[in-house]
Amino acid sequence: MxxxxxxxxxxxxxxxxxxxxxxxxxxxxxxxxxxxxxxxxxxxxxxxxxxxxxxxxxxxxxxxxxxxxxxxxxxxxxxxxxYVPPEPTDEEKTASAASVIAAKYDPQITDLKDSMVTAVLTGDDELQAEIKAEYMELVAAYNTELEALSND
Structure with a gap:
């Protein structure tokens, strides 16, 4: 050919x-x-x-x-x-799964941070407390999912 x-x-x-x-x-x-x-x-x-x-x-x-x-x-x-690509290693599989989890939570975390800036600039203490609580819940859920990866 x-x-x-x-x-x-x-x-x-x-x-x-x-x-x-x-x-x-x-x-x-x-x-x-x-x-x-x-x-x-x-x-x-x-x-x-x-x-x-x-x-x-x-x-x-x-x-x-x-x-x-x-x-x-x-x-x-x-x-x-x-060419036959090699099977991904366990570390590569974990990293890929962690990226998927991060992609799921990052937009929500970014939105909460932006909302917090607005709440601080407007002096809305009640809204700041709500955003902090929501942020803490979101970060806890994110960390729980990441920990589940390392336990697998």
Whole structure:
């Protein structure tokens, strides 16, 4: 599926197999007269990005798979394989759930703070006391939900 006029690329991959840098290889790497050029090109790939673990010459078809089909380099075979995202860790799941809880409470907390400023500016002590009580209840409910996450 060579959809370009380039036949070969030099590519650098990180430890998880993601392509991090690519340069055109404008000669046939199978010809032995290009061995020095290939070594220099691969050294250039490695020097371009600090996270390059593997640098190699790839075909245009493989390049297409890496750029258009969401593939990564398989460490065992060196070939493109579909990327499968890792399962989220327990910490990531907890952080995501905490973000959902925060998104639920943040608008209400912001509204109460804005209301408190208005109550203070107008000198309405009764309204200030009501807002403080409502704020304390809201923060307690928020903290209860967050604590429930850490207890799971």
């Amino acid at each position: 060579n959809s370009t006029n380039v036949d070969f690329y030099a590519a650098g991959f990180d430890k998880s197999g993601h392509r991090v840098v690519t340069k055109i290889c404008d000669y046939d790497p199978a010809k032995s007269k290009h061995a020095d050029k290939i070594a220099a090109l691969l050294d250039d790939i490695k020097a371009t990005a600090s996270d390059v673990v593997v640098a190699e010459i790839i075909s245009a078809d493989d390049f297409y798979k890496y750029t258009n089909e969401n593939c990564v380099r398989d460490a065992a075979t060196g070939k493109p394989v579909p």
